[in-house]
Amino acid sequence: MKIIAISGSLRATSLNTAVLHAARRLAPAGVRIEIFDGIGQLPFFNSDLEGERLPQDVANFRNVIGAADGLLISSPEYARGVAGVMKNALDWLVGSQEFPGKPVALINTSPRASHALASLTLTLETMSARLIKDASITLPLLGTVNDAESIATNPELAAPLRSALEHFVGAIKALAGDDSGKRRSAKS
Numbered sequence: 001m002k003i004i005a006i007s008g009s010l011r012a013t014s015l016n017t018a019v020l021h022a023a024r025r026l027a028p029a030g031v032r033i034e035i036f037d038g039i040g041q042l043p044f045f046n047s048d049l050e051g052e053r054l055p056q057d058v059a060n061f062r063n064v065i066g067a068a069d070g071l072l073i074s075s076p077e078y079a080r081g082v083a084g085v086m087k088n089a090l091d092w093l094v095g096s097q098e099f100p101g102k103p104v105a106l107i108n109t110s111p112r113a114s115h116a117l118a119s120l121t122l123t124l125e126t127m128s129a130r131l132i133k134d135a136s137i138t139l140p141l142l143g144t145v146n147d148a149e150s151i152a153t154n155p156e157l158a159a160p161l162r163s164a165l166e167h168f169v170g171a172i173k174a175l176a177g178d179d180s181g182k183r184r185s186a187k188s
Helices: 016-028 056-067 084-094 114-126 146-154 155-187
Strands: 003-005 032-036 070-074 103-108
Touching: 003 016, 003 056, 003 146, 016 070, 016 146, 032 056, 032 146, 070 114, 070 155, 084 114, 103 114, 103 155, 146 155
Parallel strands: 003 032, 003 070, 070 103
Antiparallel strands: none
16 A cells, blocks of 8 residues: 655655654555655646646646555644645645545644644545545644654654554555445446
8 A cells, every 4th residue: 555645844854744754654564655745846836737738747746646545644834824835736636637535644743733734624625535534633743853763753652643544544445445346336
């Protein structure tokens, strides 16, 4: 199983990026979490560029999303909203065939970042994501100096993150089973 992890922060020392790297270390057996770090290279969304004029970076991004079994997103809150780079990346997925129905889990690194989390949830639901609530968690990382290693080795942080990943993998498997059952009955 392949899960693509996307951080909505471009900062080199971002806690959002660190938690995704920690998730990669804590992934259940048979699950590969790959960090997609190209959202900063995506051009500003412009619907005039859809179709034959689609920029190559956007086409590559859509292909990565299409090949994933699920998406793991961690994004900061800026000015009570979703980080612009994250919203831009999602805007490029709105018109794509790769995103609708994709299982998504959210990791929030700040208990105070409720506005961005609510906005991101609304955007993803509007885009027809399958938001997995049991796999979406908030970890109290605001104001800490943590990296992927310290998150992955701290039992108070690693245990809920590991549990969320297990819920996510279980939900992806269940959804895949539901989808294959629908395909079988449609062929009958």
